[in-house]
Every structure is written in C-alpha cells, then in structure tokens.
Amino acid sequence: MTRRSRFFRTAALSLGAVVALSACTASESTESASLAGTTSSPDAPLTVIAEANEIAASVATSRELFDTTPVVVVAPVGEPEAQDVAARAAITLGVPLLIGEATADSEDDAAAAAPADGTDAETTDAEAEVGADADADADADADADATEGAAPEPSPSPAEKSEETTDAVADELDRLSATTALLIGDAADIPAQNGDESDLTVVRADATTRAIERVLGRTIAARTSDNPVLFATELATFETPAAPSTSTPTSGASEIPSVKRPKPIDDTAAIAINGPEQLASIATTRAAGIPVHVLTEGSANPQAEASVIDALHTTPGEKTLALGAAFGAEPALDWKVRTARTGAQLPGGGQLLFADHQFVAIYGTPSTPVLGVLGEQDVAGSVARAQQVAAPYQGLTAKTVVPMFEIIATVAAGGAGPDGNFSNELSAETLRPWIDAAAAAGMYVVIDLQPGRTDFLTQAQQYQSLLELPNVGLALDPEWRLAPDELHLHTIGSVSAAEVNSVTHWLADLTNEKGLPQKMLIVHQFRPSMVTDRQNLDLSRPEIAMLLHVDGQGGQADKQATWANLQRDAPPGVAWGWKNFYDEDAPMLTPEQTISGVQPTPELITYQ
CATH class of the missing domain: 3.20.20 (TIM Barrel)
Structure with missing residues (x-):
C-alpha cells in the first residue's frame, strides 16, 4: 500500500476558533459526528503481543485490533506518567494509543542537566564504570571482527533508531487513515513523508488530567496512585462509556472531533503482564472493548492465579490476547490459556500443583x-x-x-x-x-x-x-x-x-x-x-x-x-x-x- 505523505500541523484552537467551528454547516456537523473507527477481533485463538520495545508493542496491538480510526492518541516513550494520562484519553475516546519518540526539547533538557564529562547527572560511579567497560568490550569485539577479516556491522545511531520508530508510528497512522492525532506531553511530532503536506491535524496537550479534560471537553477519572507499578492494574479496570456511543463532549468545548466508539470486540479476552511497559497495549485493548486481566504474581502463567482463571472462564468468546514480552518465552502458553479458560481448578485453587x-x-x-x-x-x-x-x-x-x-x-x-x-x-x-x-x-x-x-x-x-x-x-x-x-x-x-x-x-x-x-x-x-x-x-x-x-x-x-x-x-x-x-x-x-x-x-x- 502506498503510504500517504503527511505534514503534521499543530492545531492551536483558540476560543474564537472553537466558536467558528460551532458555526459549521449542518452537513459538516453531520459528517463530523459520523466519524467512527472500525475494529476486528484477532484471527487466532491465542495472539501474543511480545514486542519488548514500547513503541513496537503499541503499534502491534493497534494493528491487531483496529482497522481504521479518525483519532489516535500518542504518548512519549519511557514516560509512564504521561502514558497513563494518554491511556485514559484513548480508552475514553475508544481509539488506539501509540507510543512515539520524545521531543527534542525534552532530550535537550536532559542533556543540559548532564555533567560536562558527558555522563548522566544521576549516573553512579559504578554505572559509569559499567558503561566504560561496555565501551571497551564493544571496541574489543570490533577489533576481533577486523582480525577475522570481517568488517563489523555498525550499530544504528540514536538518530537512526529514532527515525525507524518514528516511521513505524507514521506508518500506523497512515494505515488507520487517522485524521487527528492527540500528542500528549513530550511526544514528538512525526515529520512529513517526502516533504508533502497532508490533512492530519495534530492537537497537543500537557500530560495532566486537567489538560486532557480541556482538550476533550469531558471529565476523566484521575489515577488513584502515583506508583507506575500500579498503573496497569488500574487501567485494566478503567470504565469505558457504553458502546456504541458517540464521544460528544459532556462539558466545555472539544478540540477533538466527535468520534463514534467502535462496536466492542466481544469474542476476546486479554491477559497482560503487570508493568508500565504494557500501558499502551492495555489502553488500546480496552478502547476496543476487550476486558483485560492483569497477572499480578510476577508470572506469565495464567494458571497461577485463581482470580485470572475465573475471569478468563467467565469472559465470553474463545479468543485470547496476551500482552507482554514475557508471554513470548512462556512454555506451552496455548495449553495454559486454554486450560485457564475452562475454569477447572485444582483442589485448593489454581491450576498449578506445588507452588501454594x-x-x-x-x-x-x-x-x-x-x-x-x-x-x-x-x-x-x-x-x-x-x-x-x-x-x-x-x-x-x-x-x-x-x-x-x-x-x-x-x-x-x-x-x-x-x-x-x-x-x-x-x-x-x-x-x-x-x-x-x-x-x-x-x-x-x-x-x-x-x-x-x-x-x-x-x-x-x-x-x-x-x-x-x-x-x-x-x-x-x-x-x-x-x-x-x-x-x-x-x-x-x-x-x-x-x-x-x-x-x-x-x-x-x-x-x-x-x-x-x-x-x-x-x-x-x-x-x-x-x-x-x-x-x-x-x-x-x-x-x-x-x-x-x-x-x-x-x-x-x-x-x-x-x-x-x-x-x-x-x-x-x-x-x-x-x-x-x-x-x-x-x-x-x-x-x-x-x-x-x-x-x-x-x-x-x-x-x-
């Protein structure tokens, strides 16, 4: 598929612009209200999203569940607080959450805070020594390759890695036919493809609940804890509006077009590893109407927790989505999920014999x-x-x-x-x-x-x-x-x-x-x-x-x-x-x- 070229223009909507938008024609209003995403349930009985990289995992989850969407939320990589706020916006709207690179400004701020010798301001002496050892090892490996007559392959530079991940997010926005992107906090703009301008509107908001509420024109429940370890479990139970319904603002004026929530996927349940790395995947899954059950005992085996077994058993449908890199290495995961879905438990609870x-x-x-x-x-x-x-x-x-x-x-x-x-x-x-x-x-x-x-x-x-x-x-x-x-x-x-x-x-x-x-x-x-x-x-x-x-x-x-x-x-x-x-x-x-x-x-x- 030919990728549509994009030029991201930031929508800085003033009060006057909002008033102007409210005066649109009846036909334009109808067209705006009809914006709706489409979803598809996974093809296989068990689908595993095992990408360890936050950006790749967010894109993979979006590709698995969403066919189209008029709006996409984007949050910066490595910032769980911003991702949690963005996740609440995405679930409320019923749209995917993608993770992108952080802005150059935030990187410049981090660089400005670094000491003159180039080490991170919070790097310990031991960590600096480890980094030096790693550099030495890399040099030794390069010398060994040269000795063997094979030129070492250069590692991608940070700029090249950033470009790769930025392209992945841009490609996904293109695939989804998104017309509006809500960028949260330090999420970086995605450059135009081939230098051409496109119709994607970008709206920015600070990574706070209040800022998101102003942009969406609605109230969003704030998190109850500032501990990132608890974000995943709270998002898994975050209430979504009854679907299908249109995300018409309930208070104030919205800078985001009205979006009709997609029909929820009702034949799939999801399990997720507990941790901030899964926030975007959990949000996109919840936005698609799929219940998410977080494994809280530090294991990637759903058989280990009686509550997860009960939850999977009582969830309609026979398909399961597993969110987290640890699932990719879990032996016989297909059997473990199928068994958990039966609801059959051993005497004493669970489906594992000797742990407890x-x-x-x-x-x-x-x-x-x-x-x-x-x-x-x-x-x-x-x-x-x-x-x-x-x-x-x-x-x-x-x-x-x-x-x-x-x-x-x-x-x-x-x-x-x-x-x-x-x-x-x-x-x-x-x-x-x-x-x-x-x-x-x-x-x-x-x-x-x-x-x-x-x-x-x-x-x-x-x-x-x-x-x-x-x-x-x-x-x-x-x-x-x-x-x-x-x-x-x-x-x-x-x-x-x-x-x-x-x-x-x-x-x-x-x-x-x-x-x-x-x-x-x-x-x-x-x-x-x-x-x-x-x-x-x-x-x-x-x-x-x-x-x-x-x-x-x-x-x-x-x-x-x-x-x-x-x-x-x-x-x-x-x-x-x-x-x-x-x-x-x-x-x-x-x-x-x-x-x-x-x-x-x-x-x-x-x-x-």
Whole structure:
C-alpha cells in the first residue's frame, strides 16, 4: 500500500476558533459526528503481543485490533506518567494509543542537566564504570571482527533508531487513515513523508488530567496512585462509556472531533503482564472493548492465579490476547490459556500443583485393609479420615493444605493371573465413586500402579477415563515393576528413565489435548537402583509436576539417611514426597516433627 505523505500541523484552537467551528454547516456537523473507527477481533485463538520495545508493542496491538480510526492518541516513550494520562484519553475516546519518540526539547533538557564529562547527572560511579567497560568490550569485539577479516556491522545511531520508530508510528497512522492525532506531553511530532503536506491535524496537550479534560471537553477519572507499578492494574479496570456511543463532549468545548466508539470486540479476552511497559497495549485493548486481566504474581502463567482463571472462564468468546514480552518465552502458553479458560481448578485453587499447596494423603486400596489405611473404611469414612489426617498441618504451613487419596489401582500379585503380568487391575468403574467423593470434598486423587511384568504406560492407558478428570494424577511404583523372569517379594523391581518418560509424555499430551490442569506424577523410590539413569528423567513438560516419593521405613535415623541419599544428584526441579508408616516407623513422626524435621519440606506427606 502506498503510504500517504503527511505534514503534521499543530492545531492551536483558540476560543474564537472553537466558536467558528460551532458555526459549521449542518452537513459538516453531520459528517463530523459520523466519524467512527472500525475494529476486528484477532484471527487466532491465542495472539501474543511480545514486542519488548514500547513503541513496537503499541503499534502491534493497534494493528491487531483496529482497522481504521479518525483519532489516535500518542504518548512519549519511557514516560509512564504521561502514558497513563494518554491511556485514559484513548480508552475514553475508544481509539488506539501509540507510543512515539520524545521531543527534542525534552532530550535537550536532559542533556543540559548532564555533567560536562558527558555522563548522566544521576549516573553512579559504578554505572559509569559499567558503561566504560561496555565501551571497551564493544571496541574489543570490533577489533576481533577486523582480525577475522570481517568488517563489523555498525550499530544504528540514536538518530537512526529514532527515525525507524518514528516511521513505524507514521506508518500506523497512515494505515488507520487517522485524521487527528492527540500528542500528549513530550511526544514528538512525526515529520512529513517526502516533504508533502497532508490533512492530519495534530492537537497537543500537557500530560495532566486537567489538560486532557480541556482538550476533550469531558471529565476523566484521575489515577488513584502515583506508583507506575500500579498503573496497569488500574487501567485494566478503567470504565469505558457504553458502546456504541458517540464521544460528544459532556462539558466545555472539544478540540477533538466527535468520534463514534467502535462496536466492542466481544469474542476476546486479554491477559497482560503487570508493568508500565504494557500501558499502551492495555489502553488500546480496552478502547476496543476487550476486558483485560492483569497477572499480578510476577508470572506469565495464567494458571497461577485463581482470580485470572475465573475471569478468563467467565469472559465470553474463545479468543485470547496476551500482552507482554514475557508471554513470548512462556512454555506451552496455548495449553495454559486454554486450560485457564475452562475454569477447572485444582483442589485448593489454581491450576498449578506445588507452588501454594501442601498435600497430605492416605494410601491403600479399597476394601483391603492390609494394603493401607485407605482400605480400612468405606468411601465416606476414607474421605473423613483423609481430612482428619490433613487437618493438623493447616496451622504448620502458609500453604493451602489439600487432603488426598493415593489409591492402588493395580496391585502386585503372587501369581501370573489370566493376563500373565503378575498384577491385579481394579476397573475404572470400581474407582470412580472414590474419585467423585474426593472431588466433592475438595480432595486430590492419585492412581498408583504396581505393574508386575507389564510396563507402566500400558497400565496407565487403562485408566485414561479417570486421568481425564481434573483432580486425578498418577503414581508409578518401581518396587513392583518386574523383569520377565522376576517375582514379587523375591526381587525389588526397577524402572528405566526412558519408561518413566514415556508415561510423562503420554500423560502430558493427554493433559494438553483435554485442556486439563497440571497433573501430578509420582515416582516411588527407596533405593537408588529402583530408578535407573534417573538423571535422564524428563522434567521439561509443564503439564506434568513430577514428584519423587521417598518410601523409607523404620528408625528415623535410617529414614533420614535414605532421604538424604536419594536427594543427592536428583534432577533439578523435581518435587519431593515423604511417607509416615503407622506400624513400621520407630517412632512415626508427628505432623510438627514432619514439617520441622524433614528438610526440604516435602510437597506431599503420605500415611500408610
């Protein structure tokens, strides 16, 4: 598309000019009132605006949401206070906010304040030294390039960078067919293209709420805090006029033409990283009628905050816009957003397992007391017992305590059985009432596998219908994983990292495909030999939270030695579980002793 050339003329409208404008013909008035922008929702289910540069991010957001607009607001780069005022104007009008370069005057003021040696007035000695080191490094790099026979590519000068960013804003104004630009504070004029004059009117206003109100002829709510860290969250909830409506002034005379707000985009929700870098993107998104939910916990993962999950779930439509450079590096963001939109939350809240939760489980298999305390009572009794066991931990940790069942679904057998695998499998239908009762009580459930001579993946796939539930995870018990010629109670079994990884990948793919919250994957261990080449365990899939569960029993000195031994050379990032045995420990730790005496504090504490 041929870019329209532009010459920016500042509209200095006096009271007489305003009176003259008010005397325009009826046809001119109708034409002015009909000015309206047009918007389009994003094409993809998930669109990420990940530009780190404020100018580029503002342009990218505008291009994503606005097709045309008669008015554009422009604020100076690196000035959050001015950008916040400009954002309120843009949201009020229903038009994009672009970030441009600052005026030469503001740069001259900064230069005048600098000391004679050229360093910044507020630069510390350490910073000056770092700058000198950086210059030296740059010179060294250039010398190295020259030595290798390749001329170093010159870096763009500040003037060239300014011209590039100015062109980006000018191009966007051109694409939008804007006829008026409201420049806030130190926002620089954009030079004419090819030296030709165009019809763009530029109106300037100081970066204050009062100045903006005078220009717009309407009242704008002022911010409640002067802390730039809080600007993003406040803008996300900034009230916009009901749309569609015309932004006719409500008080005084306006220097901006009346603009009909575009029809709001109603099939999209936005999430944003908290910070002043996102102010323009948030403003443009809100101007397009899209709700914005700011992630406030310092993470780019929407699953980490229950409030964001609820907000995304209750927002109509299926499209999501992610605003912030951190989203560009967030692994599996598509799954995380899709899962958050389902609204399904783990017991204890959120969709991540270990950051804020302390799990306390009872272990066993239904109707089989000899295998653990879970089988000593019926479903309702087991729910009550799990809650009773977990209750003392509530006052011992700042985390949310979550009661849990670990149900042995496949039980190691002394005989081969009809399928020859030395493992008796309970049906998914048999386990479903236990899982439903646990879910109703706000409990998590893990299905435990003792596979005998078959492999873990084969058995796990038999319980896919249960693993598709949001409160169900999986446990692998290598003690009962036999080679073809081995027998239970004669050999302590083992599993390779490759076999565990096959389960990890299958379960992660299932979790991703079904849009489920993160799954717990437990690997039981009390000897190093039980998990061969453990350093090769794959912990890269964010859909899975892997936990190594230390099952040592007996005297506490021996249990602590096993705990320390298994922690040695463990894969970084793995979570940990500890088991208290009612009958085999001498003595069994109290909840207080477990929390204070087992370090690091285990994310899962199991009772058998």
